[in-house]
Amino acid sequence: MARPMSDRDTAAALAAGEALDPVLRPRVLLVEDDPTSRKVLQRGLESVPYQVDAVATGEEGLRCLGAQLYDLALFDLNLPGLDGMALLSAATAQQPDAQLIMITGDASVETAIEAMRLGAYDYLRKPLHIPELLVVVGRALEERARRREVARLRRRVEQEGMPTLIGQAPAMKRMCDLIERVAPSRATVLIIGETGTGKEIVAQTIHALSERALKPFVTVQCSALSESLLESELFGHMKGSFTGAIGTRRGLFEEAADGTLFLDEVATLSPAIQVKLLRTLQERRVQRVGANQPIPVAFRLIAATNVDLGAEVAEGRFREDLFYRLNVFPIRVPPLRERSVDIPLLASFFLARAAERNGVLPPELSPELLTQMTAYKWPGNVRELENFIERAVIMYSGSRTIPVKAAQWRSDAGPVALAVSEQWTLERLEREFILEVLKEKEGNVARAATTLGIDRRTLFRKLRQYRDRGLIDSRVPLAQSEPLA
Numbered sequence: 088m089a090r091p092m093s094d095r096d097t098a099a100a101l102a103a104g105e106a107l108d109p110v111l112r113p114r115v116l117l118v119e120d121d122p123t124s125r126k127v128l129q130r131g132l133e134s135v136p137y138q139v140d141a142v143a144t145g146e147e148g149l150r151c152l153g154a155q156l157y158d159l160a161l162f163d164l165n166l167p168g169l170d171g172m173a174l175l176s177a178a179t180a181q182q183p184d185a186q187l188i189m190i191t192g193d194a195s196v197e198t199a200i201e202a203m204r205l206g207a208y209d210y211l212r213k214p215l216h217i218p219e220l221l222v223v224v225g226r227a228l229e230e231r232a233r234r235r236e237v238a239r240l241r242r243r244v245e246q247e248g249m250p251t252l253i254g255q256a257p258a259m260k261r262m263c264d265l266i267e268r269v270a271p272s273r274a275t276v277l278i279i280g281e282t283g284t285g286k287e288i289v290a291q292t293i294h295a296l297s298e299r300a301l302k303p304f305v306t307v308q309c310s311a312l313s314e315s316l317l318e319s320e321l322f323g324h325m326k327g328s329f330t331g332a333i334g335t336r337r338g339l340f341e342e343a344a345d346g347t348l349f350l351d352e353v354a355t356l357s358p359a360i361q362v363k364l365l366r367t368l369q370e371r372r373v374q375r376v377g378a379n380q381p382i383p384v385a386f387r388l389i390a391a392t393n394v395d396l397g398a399e400v401a402e403g404r405f406r407e408d409l410f411y412r413l414n415v416f417p418i419r420v421p422p423l424r425e426r427s428v429d430i431p432l433l434a435s436f437f438l439a440r441a442a443e444r445n446g447v448l449p450p451e452l453s454p455e456l457l458t459q460m461t462a463y464k465w466p467g468n469v470r471e472l473e474n475f476i477e478r479a480v481i482m483y484s485g486s487r488t489i490p491v492k493a494a495q496w497r498s499d500a501g502p503v504a505l506a507v508s509e510q511w512t513l514e515r516l517e518r519e520f521i522l523e524v525l526k527e528k529e530g531n532v533a534r535a536a537t538t539l540g541i542d543r544r545t546l547f548r549k550l551r552q553y554r555d556r557g558l559i560d561s562r563v564p565l566a567q568s569e570p571l572a
Contacts, residue, residue, distance in 0.1 A: 113158040113228055117141040118148035118174060119190070120166050124213075128161070131217035132224070145169025152178055157185045159227055164191035164198065172201065179206035184235070186227040190215065252285070252292055253433055256426030262289070262418060269416045270296035275368070277413045278391040280420030282527060283470030286391040287351060289420055294347040299387060302346030305339050310355040310531055318360060318376060322367075325377035340373045343386045353390040353413065354399055358406070365409045388413075423465040423472060430461050433469065437476040445477075447484035459494045467527065474526075518553060521546070 115137045119125040122143070129141040140155065142148050145166045152160070160178055164171035171189060178187055189202045192213040199210045208227045211220065252263060269276055270293045278286045287306065294304045312320060323338030340348060350356075356364065367373055368388065372381035390413045399405035423430065434452055442449035452460075465471050479489045521539065528535040532550075536543040 112136055112138045114138045114155065115140070115224070116148060116151050116155075116157045116160040118143075118145060118161065118166065118171070119163045120144065121163075124163075124215075127217070128215065128220070131220065135221060135224075137224075145171065145174045148174050149177055152181045157182060158231060159186045159188065159224060161188045161190055161224075164189055164202075165193075172198070172205065175202060175205050175207060184231070186231050188223065188227060252288060253436055254426055254429035255432070256421070256429050258421035258426050259429065262420060265416075265418050266293055267296065269293065269418070271298065272416075273387060275387070275413060275415040276389045277396070277415070277417045278389065278420060279396075279417055280391070280393060281422045281468055282393050283468035284420040284422055285469050286393075286420055287349065289418065290347070290349045290389045290391065293389060294349075294387075297347070297387070299346050303343050304347050304349065305343040306349045306351065307339055308351050308529065310352040310534065311529065314357040314360060317356075318363065321360070322363065322373050323375040323378075325375055335375075338373060338375060340367065340384055340386060341382065344384050345386070347387045347389055350388065350390045352392065354392045354394045354396060354405060356405075361406045361409050365406060365412060368409075368412045423468045427461050430465075430472065431457050433472055434460060434476055437473045438480060441473075441477040441480040442484075445481060445484070447480060449480060450483050450486045451488045453488045453491065455491045456489055456494055459491065463494070518549075521549060522553075525550075 115132055117125065117128055117132065117139055119128060119141070120143050125141050125143065129139050132139045137159075140151055140157075142151060145162075146169050148160075148162065148166075149169060151157075160182075162171040162174050162178075166174070171191070175187055175189060178185065186208045187206055189199075189207050189210045190213060191198065191210075202210050208230065209223050211223065252259065252266075266289065276290075276293060278289050280286050280289075290306075291304060294300060307317075307321065309317065319336070319338070321338050321340060323336050323341060326333065326335045363374075370381065371383060371385065373384050374381040396405055396410050396414070400407045400410050423433075431452070434457065438449050438452060460472075467474070475494075479493045483489050483493065521535075524538050525532070525535045528538065532546055533543055536546040539546065
């Protein structure tokens, strides 16, 4: 059975000059009172070919709008009786999915602004040249196809349970508006936000709402790899280019061809990688390690950082020219403390998910607990909230509610308060602190050791002891080449 043609298929076939079944041709309404102009415009539109209904008055046009669905409509402004502006207003209400174009012989800035305000896609001045008209009509139909595709992708995102952005706070609404604006474009996006705010979910949402949604979304944790390994991972390598390169390998830029490459923690890139990334962004070509010739590749880049890249540039740690290449469309993800009104909604979402994931009945969130949670600053942001809820679900499965005492350690005293209240040993306090820091550093042992002020090998030894005693999962991801065993 043949696959039905989509709006995008139809647009491509028209651009290639292919004949379309009349049922698949875009349907156009033309309202023009001058008989000569109406005949010329109708003939030009039908040559593409479009299906054209051509009428002389606004009243006839209104009847057509009530009887037939149109992909596009062209209205003359100065019509007898019901004029073009009134018809435009009616068409916007009756057929919100149609693209509307105004035509007039005496254009003015005021009428053009009013037409756009009422929903017109464009405003054309007579005399019309058919080739120029067809270009505008083609662009309008492409825009309509893009809007419908985005709507379809949104439905797919909801139906397939992809990560969603949750929140009604003004800061979240502003961020979501920016996402919707930039998603259909090809612009490079720089996502700025503290650790745990959900920067990767923002990147995934931009990808899912773009025309690249069915293409690969490739994530790179820049801080988790050494410079040499990251270069090979990003750009690929040729066989024999270095010790251990037993075969030629495509890099992640190539894996993301026609899709999206997401570089997380981009501020951690070494100067050498920054230079190579800048060249790749400028030329849209990737040169594998050990190769002589670059390879053209089409991709969209989204980068994320939890530090101020402008300050990094000022301190000489990040290239200024690369910063401007990345900072084309910045999006700031607000920390949880700036949208505390969203905490009950997020907590309920995480509660249901954690209960389903662990196969237990979810306890309720008491009003007292929600009050404490809303007042807490959540330095680990949404990730900390999710971890807290999952831990509470496991600890208090079978209980009717999560008791307020579950959040006592969330006071300003920090984990020490919980250690005192539950009478932890010093060894357990040390272990919990080490694991918290390791989690905050996303499994990067070297960075965690630096924060803890201990040698990396010492940290590995402690983690090995925890694992051997069954105190941590042996599958805990560690972003370090040295194994535990």
